[in-house]
Amino acid sequence: MDDWVLKTPAVSTQLYRAIGITENDDGSYTITALQHEPQKEAIVDGSASFMPVATTAHTGGLSAIQNAEVMATDGGILLTFTQPSFIGQGLKYQVKLYRDKKLYDIYDGLPEPQLAFNDLPDGEYVAEIRAKNAAGQLSEPKTVTFTVSFT
Incomplete structure (x- = not known):
């Protein structure tokens, strides 16, 4: 060899x-x-x-998302977060939503630092939020947990 x-x-x-x-x-x-x-x-x-x-x-040069918050609204749940410091164009967001420790849905290419959820079934949720640059590189994840219980 x-x-x-x-x-x-x-x-x-x-x-x-x-x-x-x-x-x-x-x-x-x-x-x-x-x-x-x-x-x-x-x-x-x-x-x-x-x-x-x-x-x-x-590296992607992306810092992690900050200040992730979950709020109840009349129509459901609103997830908001603070945009990381970023120089360049094309910053988007990716949110992976887990329900009861299983992947529930992926929201990719979000243009704004917020996401509204309507009609989520009852359960324990974890939202994993990442920034994504134009080259597709992801930041480190920021997680926030919340519970939906309408019963």
Whole structure:
């Protein structure tokens, strides 16, 4: 087995396990690899929490949603949240709604930092809210829980 190294100022040398190499029509190759963390076994065996090192300088730059609130309205439930600081265009939102710990619905591409729910059945709900930029990159989730009980 041959070892290979990619060396550029932006990428540091790290260990990877190649799980697939495919030759493309133009003569180039596509390499699929997993990052190897040599300390992982020792960390897991020692019952320590494993926090991988960030390996890219290219992130979505999106901070998490803030101030998520749920309010009862005449027509149902209104979820509001504060827009994160963001430079650029095309900021949208994604809300995953869980009911009784099961995925209930996904609301993707929301243009405004609010969402109205009408006629939700009784249950325990968790709304997982993320900002989404024009490239489709998501922020870290912000969650808010609420209960619907009309009985």
